[in-house]
Amino acid sequence: MAKCMLPDAAAGFCLWPTFSPAALRRRILEAIACGASRHRGRRKACGGVDVTEPLPRRPRPGRAERLMELLQAEPSDSGSDEADDAEARRKVEAFEEIQCVVGRLQLDDQRREEAATEVRRLAKDDPEARETLAMLGAIPPLVGMLDSKDPDLHVAALYALLNLGIGNELNKAAIVKAGAVHKMLHLIESGSNPSISEAIVANFLGLGALDSNKPVIGASGAIPFLLSAFRSPETSPTARQDALRALFNLSIASVNLPLLVDAGLVPSLLAAIGDMAVTERSLAVISNLVASGEGRRAVSRFADAFAILIDVLGWCDAAACQEKATYVLMVMAHKGHGDRAAMVEAGAVSALLELTLLGTPLAQKRASRLLEILTVEKGKRVSEAGGSSGVSAVSAPLCGAAAETAPAEEGMSEERRAVRELVQQSLQNNMRRIVRRANLAQDFAPWERLRALTATSTSKSLPF
Secondary structure, X not given: OEEEEOOOHHHOEEEEOOOOHHHHHHHHHHHHHHHHHHHOOOXXXXXXEEEEOOOOOOOOOOHHHHHHHHHHHHHHHHOOHHHHHHHHHHHHHHHHHHHHHHHHHOOOOOHHHHHHHHHHHHHHOOHHHHHHHHHOOOHHHHHHHHHOOOHHHHHHHHHHHHHHOOOOHHHHHHHHHOOHHHHHHHHHHOOOOHHHHHHHHHHHHHHOOOHHHHHHHHHHOHHHXXXXXXXXXXXXXXXXXXXXXXXXXXXXXXXXXXXXXXOOHHHXXXXXXXXXXXXXXXXXXXXXXXXXXXXXXXXXXXXXXXXXXHHHOOOOOOHHHHHHHHHHHHHHHHHOHHHHHHHHHOOHHHHHHHHHHHOOHHHHHHHHHHHHHHHHHHHHHHHHHHHHHOOOOOOOOOOHHXXXXXXXXXOOOHHHHHHHHHHHHHHHHHHHHHHHHOXXXXXXXXXXXXXXXXXXXXXXXXXX
Protein backbone atom coordinates (compact mmCIF):
# COMPACT_ATOMS: atom_id res chain seq x y z
CA MET A 1 0.00 0.00 0.00
CA ALA A 2 1.35 3.45 -0.91
CA LYS A 3 0.31 6.91 0.22
CA CYS A 4 -1.31 9.21 -2.31
CA MET A 5 -1.24 12.95 -1.53
CA LEU A 6 -4.30 14.93 -2.58
CA PRO A 7 -3.89 18.36 -4.26
CA ASP A 8 -5.54 20.04 -1.33
CA ALA A 9 -3.24 19.82 1.68
CA ALA A 10 -6.22 19.98 4.04
CA ALA A 11 -7.60 16.81 2.51
CA GLY A 12 -4.95 14.72 4.26
CA PHE A 13 -3.99 11.52 2.55
CA CYS A 14 -5.62 8.30 1.44
CA LEU A 15 -4.39 4.80 0.92
CA TRP A 16 -4.17 3.73 -2.71
CA PRO A 17 -3.07 0.40 -4.16
CA THR A 18 0.15 0.56 -6.15
CA PHE A 19 -1.14 -2.00 -8.67
CA SER A 20 -4.88 -2.42 -8.94
CA PRO A 21 -6.47 -5.36 -10.78
CA ALA A 22 -8.05 -3.00 -13.34
CA ALA A 23 -4.76 -1.30 -14.19
CA LEU A 24 -3.01 -4.64 -14.61
CA ARG A 25 -5.69 -5.91 -16.98
CA ARG A 26 -5.49 -2.71 -19.06
CA ARG A 27 -1.73 -3.09 -19.43
CA ILE A 28 -2.08 -6.68 -20.61
CA LEU A 29 -4.87 -5.80 -23.08
CA GLU A 30 -2.83 -2.93 -24.52
CA ALA A 31 0.20 -5.17 -24.97
CA ILE A 32 -1.86 -7.80 -26.76
CA ALA A 33 -3.65 -5.27 -28.98
CA CYS A 34 -0.44 -3.56 -30.04
CA GLY A 35 1.43 -6.84 -30.40
CA ALA A 36 4.10 -6.84 -33.00
CA SER A 37 3.19 -3.50 -34.56
CA ARG A 38 5.44 -1.74 -32.07
CA HIS A 39 8.48 -3.55 -33.50
CA ARG A 40 7.86 -3.00 -37.23
CA GLY A 41 10.19 -0.67 -39.07
CA ARG A 42 12.79 -0.64 -36.32
CA ARG A 43 16.36 -0.77 -37.61
CA LYS A 44 19.75 -0.61 -35.96
CA ALA A 45 23.26 -0.07 -37.19
CA CYS A 46 25.72 -2.97 -37.19
CA GLY A 47 29.19 -2.23 -38.51
CA GLY A 48 27.90 0.66 -40.63
CA VAL A 49 25.21 -1.44 -42.26
CA ASP A 50 21.57 -1.04 -41.49
CA VAL A 51 20.05 -4.29 -40.39
CA THR A 52 16.36 -4.73 -40.03
CA GLU A 53 15.34 -6.65 -36.86
CA PRO A 54 13.39 -9.81 -37.48
CA LEU A 55 9.76 -9.52 -36.62
CA PRO A 56 8.65 -11.52 -33.58
CA ARG A 57 6.45 -14.54 -34.20
CA ARG A 58 2.83 -13.58 -34.30
CA PRO A 59 0.46 -15.65 -32.24
CA ARG A 60 -1.76 -17.96 -34.05
CA PRO A 61 -5.06 -16.44 -35.11
CA GLY A 62 -7.61 -16.49 -32.39
CA ARG A 63 -5.24 -16.88 -29.41
CA ALA A 64 -4.96 -13.15 -28.66
CA GLU A 65 -8.68 -12.67 -29.10
CA ARG A 66 -9.39 -15.56 -26.74
CA LEU A 67 -7.05 -14.16 -24.09
CA MET A 68 -8.67 -10.75 -24.37
CA GLU A 69 -12.08 -12.32 -23.86
CA LEU A 70 -10.92 -14.14 -20.73
CA LEU A 71 -9.39 -10.99 -19.26
CA GLN A 72 -12.49 -8.97 -20.00
CA ALA A 73 -14.68 -11.64 -18.38
CA GLU A 74 -12.47 -11.87 -15.28
CA PRO A 75 -14.22 -9.19 -13.23
CA SER A 76 -17.51 -11.06 -13.37
CA ASP A 77 -15.81 -14.24 -12.13
CA SER A 78 -13.55 -12.93 -9.37
CA GLY A 79 -15.58 -9.96 -8.16
CA SER A 80 -15.79 -6.34 -9.23
CA ASP A 81 -13.18 -3.70 -8.54
CA GLU A 82 -15.81 -1.76 -6.66
CA ALA A 83 -16.28 -4.62 -4.20
CA ASP A 84 -12.52 -4.93 -3.71
CA ASP A 85 -12.20 -1.22 -3.13
CA ALA A 86 -15.13 -1.27 -0.68
CA GLU A 87 -13.53 -4.07 1.31
CA ALA A 88 -10.22 -2.24 1.37
CA ARG A 89 -11.93 0.94 2.56
CA ARG A 90 -13.73 -1.00 5.29
CA LYS A 91 -10.47 -2.44 6.60
CA VAL A 92 -8.80 0.95 6.52
CA GLU A 93 -11.68 2.51 8.44
CA ALA A 94 -11.61 -0.29 11.03
CA PHE A 95 -7.86 0.14 11.47
CA GLU A 96 -8.20 3.88 11.88
CA GLU A 97 -10.97 3.39 14.46
CA ILE A 98 -8.83 0.98 16.49
CA GLN A 99 -5.88 3.34 16.25
CA CYS A 100 -8.03 6.20 17.54
CA VAL A 101 -9.34 4.08 20.44
CA VAL A 102 -5.84 3.05 21.50
CA GLY A 103 -4.79 6.69 21.37
CA ARG A 104 -7.60 7.66 23.73
CA LEU A 105 -6.47 4.98 26.20
CA GLN A 106 -3.26 6.96 26.69
CA LEU A 107 -5.11 10.05 27.84
CA ASP A 108 -5.53 10.95 31.49
CA ASP A 109 -9.13 12.10 31.52
CA GLN A 110 -12.70 10.83 31.43
CA ARG A 111 -12.31 9.59 27.87
CA ARG A 112 -10.23 6.63 29.07
CA GLU A 113 -13.31 4.87 30.43
CA GLU A 114 -15.13 5.38 27.14
CA ALA A 115 -12.10 4.04 25.27
CA ALA A 116 -11.92 0.95 27.52
CA THR A 117 -15.62 0.31 26.91
CA GLU A 118 -14.98 0.65 23.17
CA VAL A 119 -12.11 -1.86 23.39
CA ARG A 120 -14.45 -4.27 25.14
CA ARG A 121 -16.98 -3.88 22.31
CA LEU A 122 -14.45 -4.20 19.49
CA ALA A 123 -12.75 -7.28 20.99
CA LYS A 124 -15.90 -9.13 21.96
CA ASP A 125 -16.53 -11.05 18.72
CA ASP A 126 -13.67 -10.08 16.40
CA PRO A 127 -10.42 -12.08 16.64
CA GLU A 128 -8.68 -9.73 14.20
CA ALA A 129 -9.59 -6.73 16.31
CA ARG A 130 -8.14 -8.41 19.42
CA GLU A 131 -4.86 -9.00 17.64
CA THR A 132 -4.72 -5.48 16.19
CA LEU A 133 -5.56 -3.83 19.51
CA ALA A 134 -2.79 -5.75 21.24
CA MET A 135 -0.25 -4.94 18.52
CA LEU A 136 -1.09 -1.24 18.75
CA GLY A 137 -0.43 -1.29 22.51
CA ALA A 138 -3.86 -1.46 24.15
CA ILE A 139 -2.89 -3.87 26.96
CA PRO A 140 -0.42 -1.76 29.05
CA PRO A 141 -2.74 1.26 29.47
CA LEU A 142 -5.67 -1.01 30.34
CA VAL A 143 -3.59 -2.73 33.03
CA GLY A 144 -2.47 0.68 34.26
CA MET A 145 -6.10 1.71 34.79
CA LEU A 146 -6.31 -0.83 37.63
CA ASP A 147 -4.17 1.56 39.71
CA SER A 148 -6.75 4.33 39.59
CA LYS A 149 -9.27 5.16 42.32
CA ASP A 150 -12.33 4.99 40.06
CA PRO A 151 -14.34 1.71 40.42
CA ASP A 152 -16.13 2.31 37.12
CA LEU A 153 -12.78 2.56 35.36
CA HIS A 154 -11.73 -0.71 37.02
CA VAL A 155 -14.78 -2.54 35.68
CA ALA A 156 -14.34 -1.15 32.16
CA ALA A 157 -10.64 -2.08 32.07
CA LEU A 158 -11.19 -5.58 33.49
CA TYR A 159 -13.82 -6.52 30.94
CA ALA A 160 -11.75 -5.03 28.14
CA LEU A 161 -8.81 -7.22 29.21
CA LEU A 162 -11.13 -10.21 29.50
CA ASN A 163 -12.31 -9.83 25.89
CA LEU A 164 -8.80 -9.22 24.59
CA GLY A 165 -7.73 -12.61 25.97
CA ILE A 166 -10.56 -14.64 24.46
CA GLY A 167 -9.02 -17.32 22.25
CA ASN A 168 -5.69 -15.48 22.01
CA GLU A 169 -2.79 -17.06 23.89
CA LEU A 170 -0.36 -14.26 23.07
CA ASN A 171 -2.71 -11.69 24.58
CA LYS A 172 -3.20 -13.79 27.72
CA ALA A 173 0.53 -14.06 28.21
CA ALA A 174 0.97 -10.34 27.57
CA ILE A 175 -1.73 -9.41 30.13
CA VAL A 176 -0.03 -11.46 32.84
CA LYS A 177 3.40 -10.13 31.87
CA ALA A 178 2.06 -6.57 32.20
CA GLY A 179 1.33 -7.23 35.89
CA ALA A 180 -2.44 -7.63 35.74
CA VAL A 181 -2.56 -10.52 38.23
CA HIS A 182 -0.95 -8.64 41.10
CA LYS A 183 -2.94 -5.47 40.39
CA MET A 184 -6.20 -7.46 40.49
CA LEU A 185 -5.25 -9.01 43.81
CA HIS A 186 -4.42 -5.54 45.14
CA LEU A 187 -7.94 -4.44 44.19
CA ILE A 188 -9.35 -7.36 46.18
CA GLU A 189 -7.26 -6.53 49.22
CA SER A 190 -8.35 -2.90 49.11
CA GLY A 191 -12.00 -3.90 49.31
CA SER A 192 -13.55 -4.19 45.88
CA ASN A 193 -17.28 -4.23 45.20
CA PRO A 194 -19.09 -7.36 43.91
CA SER A 195 -18.96 -6.19 40.28
CA ILE A 196 -15.19 -5.86 40.37
CA SER A 197 -14.80 -9.21 42.17
CA GLU A 198 -16.85 -11.01 39.53
CA ALA A 199 -14.82 -9.38 36.76
CA ILE A 200 -11.59 -10.48 38.46
CA VAL A 201 -12.90 -14.05 38.80
CA ALA A 202 -13.73 -14.09 35.08
CA ASN A 203 -10.23 -12.81 34.23
CA PHE A 204 -8.56 -15.49 36.37
CA LEU A 205 -10.65 -18.08 34.55
CA GLY A 206 -9.54 -16.84 31.15
CA LEU A 207 -5.90 -16.24 32.03
CA GLY A 208 -5.60 -19.58 33.86
CA ALA A 209 -6.49 -21.48 30.71
CA LEU A 210 -2.97 -20.84 29.40
CA ASP A 211 -0.49 -23.39 30.75
CA SER A 212 2.32 -20.89 31.22
CA ASN A 213 0.03 -18.69 33.35
CA LYS A 214 -1.10 -21.45 35.74
CA PRO A 215 2.00 -21.43 38.00
CA VAL A 216 2.09 -17.61 38.06
CA ILE A 217 -1.55 -17.31 39.13
CA GLY A 218 -1.21 -20.13 41.67
CA ALA A 219 1.85 -18.58 43.32
CA SER A 220 0.35 -15.08 43.32
CA GLY A 221 -2.16 -15.79 46.09
CA ALA A 222 -5.24 -15.97 43.86
CA ILE A 223 -6.30 -19.43 45.12
CA PRO A 224 -7.76 -18.26 48.49
CA PHE A 225 -9.73 -15.55 46.67
CA LEU A 226 -11.16 -18.03 44.16
CA LEU A 227 -12.02 -20.49 46.92
CA SER A 228 -13.76 -17.75 48.90
CA ALA A 229 -15.76 -16.77 45.81
CA PHE A 230 -16.76 -20.41 45.33
CA ARG A 231 -17.89 -20.88 48.93
CA SER A 232 -19.56 -17.52 49.54
CA PRO A 233 -23.39 -17.61 49.44
CA GLU A 234 -23.36 -14.00 48.23
CA THR A 235 -21.56 -14.93 45.01
CA SER A 236 -23.76 -15.08 41.93
CA PRO A 237 -24.24 -18.51 40.31
CA THR A 238 -22.25 -17.44 37.26
CA ALA A 239 -19.32 -16.17 39.32
CA ARG A 240 -19.39 -19.31 41.46
CA GLN A 241 -19.17 -21.48 38.36
CA ASP A 242 -16.33 -19.31 37.01
CA ALA A 243 -14.43 -19.62 40.29
CA LEU A 244 -14.74 -23.42 40.27
CA ARG A 245 -13.64 -23.61 36.63
CA ALA A 246 -10.68 -21.37 37.41
CA LEU A 247 -9.71 -23.68 40.30
CA PHE A 248 -9.98 -26.65 37.94
CA ASN A 249 -7.61 -24.93 35.46
CA LEU A 250 -5.11 -24.29 38.24
CA SER A 251 -5.36 -27.90 39.48
CA ILE A 252 -4.06 -29.16 36.14
CA ALA A 253 -0.60 -27.83 37.02
CA SER A 254 1.02 -30.19 39.54
CA VAL A 255 2.94 -27.33 41.14
CA ASN A 256 -0.37 -25.85 42.32
CA LEU A 257 -1.71 -29.02 44.01
CA PRO A 258 -0.09 -28.42 47.44
CA LEU A 259 -1.28 -24.80 47.37
CA LEU A 260 -4.84 -25.87 46.59
CA VAL A 261 -4.86 -28.47 49.37
CA ASP A 262 -3.36 -26.08 51.92
CA ALA A 263 -6.07 -23.53 51.10
CA GLY A 264 -8.72 -26.04 52.26
CA LEU A 265 -10.16 -26.84 48.85
CA VAL A 266 -10.86 -30.54 49.44
CA PRO A 267 -13.41 -30.13 52.29
CA SER A 268 -15.20 -27.41 50.32
CA LEU A 269 -15.45 -29.60 47.25
CA LEU A 270 -16.70 -32.63 49.15
CA ALA A 271 -19.28 -30.50 50.94
CA ALA A 272 -20.50 -29.17 47.59
CA ILE A 273 -21.18 -32.66 46.20
CA GLY A 274 -24.93 -33.03 45.96
CA ASP A 275 -25.46 -29.64 44.36
CA MET A 276 -25.92 -30.77 40.77
CA ALA A 277 -24.82 -27.37 39.42
CA VAL A 278 -21.26 -27.94 40.67
CA THR A 279 -20.97 -31.65 41.52
CA GLU A 280 -19.41 -32.89 38.29
CA ARG A 281 -16.74 -30.20 38.16
CA SER A 282 -16.06 -30.59 41.90
CA LEU A 283 -15.37 -34.27 41.31
CA ALA A 284 -13.14 -33.34 38.37
CA VAL A 285 -11.04 -31.09 40.62
CA ILE A 286 -10.82 -33.82 43.28
CA SER A 287 -9.69 -36.23 40.57
CA ASN A 288 -6.74 -33.93 39.91
CA LEU A 289 -6.00 -33.37 43.60
CA VAL A 290 -5.75 -37.08 44.50
CA ALA A 291 -2.82 -37.34 42.12
CA SER A 292 -0.74 -35.90 44.95
CA GLY A 293 -0.12 -37.36 48.37
CA GLU A 294 -1.39 -34.18 50.03
CA GLY A 295 -4.67 -34.44 48.16
CA ARG A 296 -5.21 -38.10 49.11
CA ARG A 297 -4.50 -37.40 52.75
CA ALA A 298 -6.95 -34.49 52.70
CA VAL A 299 -9.68 -36.76 51.33
CA SER A 300 -8.93 -39.45 53.93
CA ARG A 301 -9.09 -36.93 56.77
CA PHE A 302 -12.57 -35.74 55.79
CA ALA A 303 -15.01 -37.65 58.00
CA ASP A 304 -17.70 -38.57 55.46
CA ALA A 305 -15.59 -38.51 52.31
CA PHE A 306 -16.11 -42.14 51.31
CA ALA A 307 -19.79 -42.13 52.22
CA ILE A 308 -20.29 -39.07 49.98
CA LEU A 309 -18.35 -40.55 47.07
CA ILE A 310 -20.10 -43.93 47.33
CA ASP A 311 -23.48 -42.24 47.39
CA VAL A 312 -22.66 -40.68 44.02
CA LEU A 313 -22.37 -44.18 42.53
CA GLY A 314 -26.12 -44.60 42.91
CA TRP A 315 -26.99 -41.54 40.82
CA CYS A 316 -28.26 -43.33 37.73
CA ASP A 317 -28.93 -40.07 35.86
CA ALA A 318 -25.41 -38.68 36.37
CA ALA A 319 -23.10 -41.00 34.45
CA ALA A 320 -20.20 -38.52 34.35
CA CYS A 321 -20.38 -38.08 38.13
CA GLN A 322 -20.33 -41.87 38.61
CA GLU A 323 -17.23 -42.18 36.43
CA LYS A 324 -15.34 -39.46 38.27
CA ALA A 325 -16.34 -40.69 41.75
CA THR A 326 -15.25 -44.23 40.84
CA TYR A 327 -11.93 -42.88 39.60
CA VAL A 328 -11.31 -41.04 42.88
CA LEU A 329 -12.16 -44.17 44.90
CA MET A 330 -9.97 -46.32 42.68
CA VAL A 331 -6.96 -44.02 43.12
CA MET A 332 -7.53 -43.81 46.87
CA ALA A 333 -7.81 -47.61 47.20
CA HIS A 334 -4.76 -48.21 45.04
CA LYS A 335 -2.52 -45.77 46.89
CA GLY A 336 -3.76 -46.15 50.47
CA HIS A 337 -4.31 -49.53 52.13
CA GLY A 338 -6.01 -47.96 55.13
CA ASP A 339 -8.71 -46.40 52.96
CA ARG A 340 -9.93 -49.74 51.64
CA ALA A 341 -11.44 -50.80 54.96
CA ALA A 342 -13.22 -47.45 55.24
CA MET A 343 -14.70 -47.94 51.77
CA VAL A 344 -15.98 -51.40 52.64
CA GLU A 345 -17.53 -50.15 55.86
CA ALA A 346 -19.24 -47.34 53.92
CA GLY A 347 -20.96 -49.89 51.64
CA ALA A 348 -18.74 -49.67 48.59
CA VAL A 349 -19.08 -53.34 47.59
CA SER A 350 -22.83 -53.37 46.97
CA ALA A 351 -22.72 -49.99 45.21
CA LEU A 352 -19.91 -51.17 42.96
CA LEU A 353 -21.71 -54.41 42.16
CA GLU A 354 -24.70 -52.40 40.98
CA LEU A 355 -22.46 -50.12 38.95
CA THR A 356 -20.88 -53.07 37.14
CA LEU A 357 -24.38 -53.95 35.92
CA LEU A 358 -25.95 -50.55 35.25
CA GLY A 359 -23.08 -48.10 34.72
CA THR A 360 -21.45 -46.81 31.57
CA PRO A 361 -18.65 -48.91 30.04
CA LEU A 362 -16.02 -46.69 31.67
CA ALA A 363 -17.78 -46.78 35.05
CA GLN A 364 -18.14 -50.57 34.80
CA LYS A 365 -14.44 -50.97 34.05
CA ARG A 366 -13.41 -48.79 36.97
CA ALA A 367 -15.91 -50.42 39.33
CA SER A 368 -14.62 -53.88 38.42
CA ARG A 369 -11.05 -52.82 39.04
CA LEU A 370 -12.00 -51.29 42.39
CA LEU A 371 -13.87 -54.46 43.39
CA GLU A 372 -10.74 -56.49 42.67
CA ILE A 373 -8.72 -54.25 44.98
CA LEU A 374 -11.33 -54.37 47.75
CA THR A 375 -11.85 -58.15 47.60
CA VAL A 376 -8.11 -58.76 47.84
CA GLU A 377 -8.13 -56.56 50.92
CA LYS A 378 -11.08 -58.54 52.33
CA GLY A 379 -9.22 -61.82 51.85
CA LYS A 380 -6.19 -60.46 53.65
CA ARG A 381 -8.30 -59.29 56.56
CA VAL A 382 -10.02 -62.68 56.85
CA SER A 383 -6.71 -64.56 56.77
CA GLU A 384 -5.05 -62.26 59.27
CA ALA A 385 -7.99 -62.42 61.67
CA GLY A 386 -8.19 -66.22 61.46
CA GLY A 387 -4.44 -66.69 61.91
CA SER A 388 -4.16 -64.42 64.92
CA SER A 389 -7.13 -65.77 66.91
CA GLY A 390 -6.98 -69.38 65.86
CA VAL A 391 -10.56 -69.31 64.53
CA SER A 392 -12.04 -68.17 61.28
CA ALA A 393 -13.37 -64.64 61.07
CA VAL A 394 -16.07 -63.03 58.93
CA SER A 395 -15.02 -59.77 57.28
CA ALA A 396 -18.52 -58.27 57.34
CA PRO A 397 -21.42 -58.57 59.79
CA LEU A 398 -24.31 -60.82 58.82
CA CYS A 399 -27.91 -59.89 59.40
CA GLY A 400 -30.55 -62.34 60.53
CA ALA A 401 -32.14 -62.74 57.12
CA ALA A 402 -28.80 -63.56 55.57
CA ALA A 403 -28.06 -66.15 58.22
CA GLU A 404 -31.39 -67.85 57.60
CA THR A 405 -30.73 -68.23 53.90
CA ALA A 406 -27.30 -69.75 54.45
CA PRO A 407 -27.89 -73.14 56.09
CA ALA A 408 -24.80 -75.01 57.16
CA GLU A 409 -23.69 -77.85 54.95
CA GLU A 410 -21.84 -80.84 56.12
CA GLY A 411 -18.15 -80.81 55.24
CA MET A 412 -18.04 -77.01 54.43
CA SER A 413 -15.23 -75.09 56.09
CA GLU A 414 -15.93 -72.02 58.16
CA GLU A 415 -14.04 -69.75 55.76
CA ARG A 416 -15.99 -71.00 52.74
CA ARG A 417 -19.28 -70.53 54.58
CA ALA A 418 -18.28 -66.97 55.53
CA VAL A 419 -17.47 -66.10 51.92
CA ARG A 420 -20.78 -67.54 50.71
CA GLU A 421 -22.72 -65.57 53.29
CA LEU A 422 -20.89 -62.40 52.32
CA VAL A 423 -21.80 -62.91 48.65
CA GLN A 424 -25.40 -63.59 49.59
CA GLN A 425 -25.62 -60.41 51.65
CA SER A 426 -24.10 -58.33 48.86
CA LEU A 427 -26.58 -59.68 46.31
CA GLN A 428 -29.51 -58.94 48.60
CA ASN A 429 -28.35 -55.40 49.19
CA ASN A 430 -27.84 -54.97 45.47
CA MET A 431 -31.41 -56.14 44.74
CA ARG A 432 -32.84 -53.73 47.29
CA ARG A 433 -30.96 -50.81 45.71
CA ILE A 434 -32.16 -51.73 42.21
CA VAL A 435 -35.75 -51.99 43.39
CA ARG A 436 -35.47 -48.68 45.20
CA ARG A 437 -34.10 -46.97 42.06
CA ALA A 438 -37.08 -48.30 40.10
CA ASN A 439 -39.51 -46.81 42.66
CA LEU A 440 -41.06 -50.21 43.34
CA ALA A 441 -42.38 -51.59 46.59
CA GLN A 442 -39.88 -53.43 48.74
CA ASP A 443 -41.95 -56.61 48.73
CA PHE A 444 -41.86 -56.72 44.93
CA ALA A 445 -38.45 -58.37 44.86
CA PRO A 446 -38.59 -62.11 44.21
CA TRP A 447 -37.01 -63.09 47.50
CA GLU A 448 -37.69 -66.82 47.16
CA ARG A 449 -35.97 -66.92 43.82
CA LEU A 450 -33.13 -64.80 45.21
CA ARG A 451 -32.69 -67.23 48.11
CA ALA A 452 -32.45 -70.12 45.67
CA LEU A 453 -29.85 -68.24 43.70
CA THR A 454 -27.71 -67.19 46.64
CA ALA A 455 -27.91 -70.56 48.32
CA THR A 456 -25.72 -72.00 45.56
CA SER A 457 -23.56 -68.94 44.93
CA THR A 458 -19.85 -68.89 45.62
CA SER A 459 -17.15 -66.28 45.21
CA LYS A 460 -16.50 -67.60 41.70
CA SER A 461 -19.90 -66.30 40.55
CA LEU A 462 -18.97 -62.66 41.16
CA PRO A 463 -18.13 -60.52 38.09
CA PHE A 464 -14.55 -60.12 39.22
